[in-house]
Amino acid sequence: MATTALPPTVDADVARVTEALGMITPRWNVRVLLALRAQPLRYTELTDKLPWLRGGQLHPRLRALGDAGLVGRTEHSVHHVTYHLTGRGTTLLPVLPVIATWAEEFLEKPAGPVSTVQNVEDSLILLTRRHAAPILWVLKTREEASARYLADIVMPGGYWTNIYPPLRQLVDDGLVDTAGTGLPYRLTASGHGLGRVFGTLSAWAAGRSLTHASRHPVWGTPETNTRTEPGTWVSRQSRLPAPPLSPVLEAGTSRSPRPVPELFSHAAPARPAEVPVGGARR
Incomplete structure (x- = not known):
């Protein structure tokens, strides 16, 4: 319809x-996907990578990403469960640097440094x-x-x-x-x-x-x-298989490369007191 x-x-x-x-705009979803990009992780290993997600905040995100077909869950035993990116989730990762590149060029420039993942998240809110x-x-x-x-x-x-x-x-x-x-x-x-x-x-x-x-x-x-x-x-339906693509997400952009660890920086950048002239708003 x-x-x-x-x-x-x-x-x-x-x-x-x-x-x-x-699927990816809700807060922290991008960071969950990035945390799983290298290998499957147990829940406790995920919380170690995403320490600011506490009090049951991670479970709903894993469930939503699972419903979207981006994250899978494997039960190895009763007490051993791991989470991993599905093929669909893996092929989504190369989309994120494209969004980050747009942000580097067009989003307003705050006073302090902004991580690549923060650029992606700010862009998604606008879109x-x-x-x-x-x-x-x-x-x-x-x-x-x-x-x-x-x-x-x-x-x-x-x-x-x-x-x-x-x-x-x-x-x-x-x-x-x-x-x-x-x-x-x-x-x-x-x-x-x-x-x-x-x-x-x-x-x-x-x-x-x-x-x-x-x-x-x-x-x-x-x-x-x-x-x-x-x-x-x-x-078509998002769960259809996609052509295989490299699972590696470049941390930076072609304009300003950044090291991989910065992708997981969750510190909120300081906002300028006044909105800069020009550029899409954050």
């Missing part, structure tokens, strides 16, 4: 990307805003659109002024802009920069090799996406 007035294949694509984002994905999809396709048009496509059947809260949020986040009240909305440079992120997420959700990201019909690069057959880019 369609959730937007987008064409069925596009609506399915947006829905699957939204679901993929929903999972209510109605964010379909709004960004429409604006990428049309270049600009009125609030009324966006409402008709993104929330068909609803009262059209309900589009304004998510639009204001995306403007505050620095992903969308408008020249004034009643004027069309368009993507900012940060919003356009999400092309590789959304293309990669779509490829992963469809069980495709991540090399297909550049061929995405909306978010792909102009020289490659014209080769994609129209109407064939449909995301």
Whole structure:
């Protein structure tokens, strides 16, 4: 059943990307996946790697990641249980550096250093805003659109002024802009920069090799996406097997490499007293 007035294949694509984002955005989920990237771990070994998760906070995250098909549980004996990344979870890891690279380029720069994993988490919060994905999809396709048009496509059947809260949020986040009240909305440079992120997420959700990201019909690069057959880019169930990919997650980005241990740094970076000018908001 369609959730937007987008064409069925596009609506399915947006829905699957939204679901993929929903799997990993909840707090600490990314860090749980990273903790399991090298080898299966017992519960106590996981808590040693994630010491700030106490009082039963880890169990719900493992359960949710298991329901999403990203983490598996193996009972070796009554008192010996290990957790591991599934094939689907392993193929998700290379998506994270793509998100981190976007954050390095477009997120506002705080006063202190920010770990790679913090960049990923801050980016995911922006991308999972209510109605964010379909709004960004429409604006990428049309270049600009009125609030009324966006409402008709993104929330068909609803009262059209309900589009304004998510639009204001995306403007505050620095992903969308408008020249004034009643004027069309368009993507900012940060919003356009999400092309590789959304293309990669779509490829992963469809069980495709991540090399297909550049061929995405909306978010792909102009020289490659014209080769994609129209109407064939449909995301499928997230539990379908994906092509094998390297399980290694590079800790840093191409702009600023960082050592692997920093991925597990959970100290909250200091925020500046004033929001810096330019860049998507954290």
